[in-house]
Amino acid sequence: MDELVTAGVVVLWAVTVVEVVRAVRGTGARSLLVAVAALAAGRTLDLDAVGEALGRTTVLAAVEHALVVVSAVAVVAFTHRITGERRTVPRAVWVVLGLMLAAPLVDAWGALPATAEDRAAVYASSVPWLVHWVAFLTTLAVALTAGARVALRNGRLARGVLGVRLVGLGAGQVLGVLYTALKALHLGALVVSPGADVGLLGTAEQAALSSAILLVAAGLVVGFAATVAADVATRRRLWVLWPVWAGLWAHAPHLDHAPPSRLRTTFSADARIREVRLVVEIGDALRVLTPYVPAHDHTDPVASAAALQLASRRVGQDVAPPESTGPRPAEAGFAARTRELYTLARAWPRAAAVRAQVVPGAGAEDVEGVGDAVAAQARASGDGRHGAGERT
Structure with missing residues (x-):
């Protein structure tokens, strides 16, 4: 006892x-x-x-x-x-x-x-x-x-x-x-x-x-x-979502000039608020990129990531928008949108290597890198380190 x-x-x-x-x-x-x-x-x-x-x-x-x-x-x-x-x-x-x-x-x-x-x-x-x-x-x-x-x-x-x-x-x-x-x-x-x-x-x-x-x-x-x-789950999502957020940074409105580092974002004191910000700002960028997204298999996360990377590059190079079916509509609700973006973010690093195979009409000039124009814009603003972080 x-x-x-x-x-x-x-x-x-x-x-x-x-x-x-x-x-x-x-x-x-x-x-x-x-x-x-x-x-x-x-x-x-x-x-x-x-x-x-x-x-x-x-x-x-x-x-x-x-x-x-x-x-x-x-x-x-x-x-x-x-x-x-x-x-x-x-x-x-x-x-x-x-x-x-x-x-x-x-x-x-x-x-x-x-x-x-x-x-x-x-x-x-x-x-x-x-x-x-x-x-x-x-x-x-x-x-x-x-x-x-x-x-x-x-x-x-x-x-x-x-x-x-x-x-x-x-x-x-x-x-x-x-x-x-x-x-x-x-x-x-x-x-x-x-x-x-x-x-x-x-x-x-x-x-x-x-x-x-x-x-x-x-x-x-x-x-x-x-x-x-x-x-811990929130911070894991922040770590995974960060490359997409940084890669599409130039296509959504922000109060900051450049995204904070991946570690700083993941281990921020206000992780839950930061996650909301990432999801909202990525959604804003997707709406901007919709006219530039080439046709692709919307059921394949890698194809969706590759199409968005191409759309981001075309906007930066001022390429005329192609005929587009646009990205697959996001599911309703914040939690569902977060899950969808999480799946997209996990496929994001693999998209550059297979872009020509998974996105019809992607030429060799589109496979050289992701977001080259965005990176150039970041370097022009005086922050080459964050621009480099947008490459996949």
Whole structure:
């Protein structure tokens, strides 16, 4: 059991570090950071090694429970935030709750037994501690029940990272409610029958609490992993799309004189926004090049890439537009357009070598290079390096 508790604390601190990074980057929620950090701190204070080092006192136990309550309330706040639901609690309720939780502090520096079983016996024999536990368990049960209901109801409808987080939070909070019920039975049995053997209840409640913490933390970690995977996928698309973007740069309106380097584009802080920019600007260039695109097999990505490269070169050389069927119409929706351009971009480097074979009417003068006129324009603007980057 000690190993399970320690594992839960380690996972909580790992998630806390992740949430701190997300908060610094502006991608995280403060309520979630508070929830995870408060729970990590509270569970750390409950470790036997920490209790021995700091001394098992009333203050230590009261602070630990207050941190758990803060965590539960913050989880509910986070759940409401991501689902759009709002709940308010009268200020008087918070005042009464604070007074009840602080009841044991009449003997703030009183020593508590080292073992959980002996501490439970002390709690059951002390009126201030019973008042504290009633407030603590009632608050946890109400907060966790409300949070679990909202999370699971919305988790069934949500997809992706949000769905994973909601299901993890909801299932963890259900186990948290089970913990409050087992703890109430544990203390109630000791009140009714002091000295009774309730070791099984104590073990069950700790297992429920530790499992709840691990489940919530695992859900958050999986959600973070999904976020990282999505970010990696975005940057992979940026790397693949960059040659097309740079190759067609001269045919779309831009605020900059030349495209940033491939590495700078791929590893930019605003990768998602940069991807939108690439897709939109490539689309603008395709519309400009449509009259110059020769007939070709639209089902072949290499042929489509070769036709666009020829169209780009003809525009640069001021060649009269040929009879054209134009590029195949793009699929509707940003995601579909991105997938289509991604397929085109993967074929882009191979198009120059086979242009004469896949595009009818492509002469030898069209196979010498891609975008020679565009490169010349880039060199004339004083940036030969980016012009070179447009060759395939």
